[in-house]
Amino acid sequence: MIKVENLNKNFRVHKKEPGFWGSAKSLVKRNYITKNALQNLDLEIAEGEIIGLIGANGAGKTTLTKILSGIIHPSSGNVSVMGFNPWERHNEYRRQMAVIMGQKAQLWWDLPAMDGFLLLKEIYQIPHRDFYDSIEYLAECLQIKEQLTIQVRRLSLGERMKVEFMAALLHKPKVVFLDEPTIGLDLSAQKAVRQFIKDYRKEYNPTMILTSHYMDDIEELCPRICILREGKKVYDGELSKLHQEYAKNKIIMAHTKNGEDLSSISTHFPGELGQLRVFNNKVMVDSPRDKTMEAAKFLLNNCELMDLTIQEEEVGNIIEKIMQSESPV
Amino acid sequence: MRNWSWHVFLMELRTLIAYRSDFWVNFIGQTFFSILIAYFLWKSIFTSNQVEVMQGFTIQGMVFYYLMAPLIFRIQQGKGIGFISREIYDGNLNKYLLYPINVFRYKIMVYLAHSSFFLVQLFIILFLYQSFFYNTHIYQFSFVNILYFISIVLMACLTFFYLFSSVEFMAFWHDNIWSLGVILRFFTSFLGGALIPLKFFPEWAQTLVSFTPFPYLIDFPMQALLGNLSFYDFIQKIGITLLWLLAFRFLAIFVWNRGKFVYTGVGI
Numbered sequence: 001m002i003k004v005e006n007l008n009k010n011f012r013v014h015k016k017e018p019g020f021w022g023s024a025k026s027l028v029k030r031n032y033i034t035k036n037a038l039q040n041l042d043l044e045i046a047e048g049e050i051i052g053l054i055g056a057n058g059a060g061k062t063t064l065t066k067i068l069s070g071i072i073h074p075s076s077g078n079v080s081v082m083g084f085n086p087w088e089r090h091n092e093y094r095r096q097m098a099v100i101m102g103q104k105a106q107l108w109w110d111l112p113a114m115d116g117f118l119l120l121k122e123i124y125q126i127p128h129r130d131f132y133d134s135i136e137y138l139a140e141c142l143q144i145k146e147q148l149t150i151q152v153r154r155l156s157l158g159e160r161m162k163v164e165f166m167a168a169l170l171h172k173p174k175v176v177f178l179d180e181p182t183i184g185l186d187l188s189a190q191k192a193v194r195q196f197i198k199d200y201r202k203e204y205n206p207t208m209i210l211t212s213h214y215m216d217d218i219e220e221l222c223p224r225i226c227i228l229r230e231g232k233k234v235y236d237g238e239l240s241k242l243h244q245e246y247a248k249n250k251i252i253m254a255h256t257k258n259g260e261d262l263s264s265i266s267t268h269f270p271g272e273l274g275q276l277r278v279f280n281n282k283v284m285v286d287s288p289r290d291k292t293m294e295a296a297k298f299l300l301n302n303c304e305l306m307d308l309t310i311q312e313e314e315v316g317n318i319i320e321k322i323m324q325s326e327s328p329v
Numbered sequence: 330m331r332n333w334s335w336h337v338f339l340m341e342l343r344t345l346i347a348y349r350s351d352f353w354v355n356f357i358g359q360t361f362f363s364i365l366i367a368y369f370l371w372k373s374i375f376t377s378n379q380v381e382v383m384q385g386f387t388i389q390g391m392v393f394y395y396l397m398a399p400l401i402f403r404i405q406q407g408k409g410i411g412f413i414s415r416e417i418y419d420g421n422l423n424k425y426l427l428y429p430i431n432v433f434r435y436k437i438m439v440y441l442a443h444s445s446f447f448l449v450q451l452f453i454i455l456f457l458y459q460s461f462f463y464n465t466h467i468y469q470f471s472f473v474n475i476l477y478f479i480s481i482v483l484m485a486c487l488t489f490f491y492l493f494s495s496v497e498f499m500a501f502w503h504d505n506i507w508s509l510g511v512i513l514r515f516f517t518s519f520l521g522g523a524l525i526p527l528k529f530f531p532e533w534a535q536t537l538v539s540f541t542p543f544p545y546l547i548d549f550p551m552q553a554l555l556g557n558l559s560f561y562d563f564i565q566k567i568g569i570t571l572l573w574l575l576a577f578r579f580l581a582i583f584v585w586n587r588g589k590f591v592y593t594g595v596g597i
Binding site: 111 | 332343347423426427428429430589590593594
């Protein structure tokens with residue numbers, strides 16, 4: 001469905017020294033630097049798949065989304081989405097895809113959302129019956145029926161995001177690019193958006209690329225992730241395998257009875273079972289995966305515990321480590 | 330075949346009238362002030378020169394000219410400076426690139442919606458003028474003249490759209506081109522006759538200006554409205570306007586095709 005081969009995108013950026021003098025100098029002479037937003041990127045996404053695109057700010061996620069949707073031109077490389085070269089902007093291609101941008105309103109600000117939908121009906125040539133069926137379905141799922149006749153600029157951020165979703169999905173696109181769809185939303189609105197995406201996928205099964213900085217979005221929606229760092233792909237695989245492949249340790253947390261002397265356990269804890277830390281009545285062990293059970297047994301045998309839990313390292317931490325590591329993983 | 334262009338046109342009109350106070354301030358305020366300034370300025374010029382007619386204009390004729398010329402200029406300007414460059418600058422152009430439509434056509438419809446809105450304003454003001462000042466014989470209503478006027482204005486609008494677009498697309502390279510827009514607007518209004526009637530220019534300047542597109546944007550529609558054009562003049566001048574339109578269309582498409590390669594779609 002989506003195939004990216006050896007994709008590169010370079011931007012020529014004006015570099016200005018800070019302060020007034022820097023601004024004055026740039027009026028006469030400008031220095032430019034070339035920024036490699038994407039470097040030799042390869043990516044394949046199957047029909048109906050959803051993939052989470054992760055990376056720090058400036059990693060190239062949005063640039064990739066813009067290239068795949070045909071907004072900008074790549075410097076080199078091949079891109080094919082549903083057999084189309086996005087950059088050629090075939091109407092046939094644009095009728096089958098959609099982009100939802102959390103940071104950019106696409107609907108007409110001064111008019112009610114419904115007016116915008118009616119224009120989109122004409123733009124996408126949606127048959128009358130299909131259009132009203134889609135409105136009914138989407139408004140029901142997003143619980144936004146009442147707000148469709150209110151000026152877009154008067155809606156709350158959460159409501160606005162919902163009508164943006166409606167606008168983007170009215171024509172039932174086969175490929176959807178979601179660029180930070182939950183940014184700035186409160187927790188319940190984030191949850192509602194995620195639930196909607198799940199329901200929509202069950203109903204229509206579009207291919208989706210989701211860019212988000214919120215790990216809840218990624219963990220709930222994307223079985224597969226692709227991590228970008230400085231324009232390069234550093235991980236592409238199943239989210240569930242991240243722990244097996246990159247989390248070498250597990251975390252053991254235990255609570256002891258108040259007042260128990262934990263100084264002896266600190267001294268006698270074998271170093272090969274992991275790193276032990278003690279805070280008041282709390283014991284924490286960062287233990288290698290193959291030694292976790294042994295470490296837990298040691299604690300059970302040598303302390304009077306109230307509880308004990310074994311936790312995987314948080315996905316967000318693992319991803320952060322991958323994003324920060326020096327070499328590709 | 331459904332026609333989205335018509336919907337764009339109607340939607341832009343709805344946006345224009347969505348804000349009631351802005352509508353009335355725009356409609357009454359601008360017209361009222363421009364006529365007031367013109368009257369007192371030219372009254373003092375006529376008085377200090379101790380003449381009743383200057384270059385064929387009486388004071389009433391001059392006031393009528395200054396009532397209509399800014400309105401014609403406003404029709405040409407459509408949505409005004411920044412109608413594309415601002416969207417290139419802040420990345421709002423992205424949404425139009427995603428729709429299965431021709432961006433030029435979309436923008437033309439938005440532009441024409443604004444122009445039509447101002448055209449209606451012009452006719453309302455013309456009707457009011459005719460009703461209150463019919464005995465001054467400055468303006469004589471004629472269907473033929475109105476027909477000439479509308480066709481010329483439409484063609485001039487498209488010419489100005491493409492001319493202005495070529496400048497607006499400079500934002501692909503230079504981000505903020507507001508000043509360039511202001512300069513073009515000034516040249517259009519000055520050399521088109523919106524600031525001073527072209528008859529007041531020296532002979533050599535009038536000849537020079539006639540080789541530019543500007544008189545065809547304001548002075549020419551004005552002459553049509555006043556009934557100063559014969560059928561031959563009309564055909565000749567509309568032919569020249571058409572040539573300017575095609576030249577600027579070619580230029581705008583050329584610049585657009587170059588510009589879209591350097592577009593970075595900032596803002597998402």
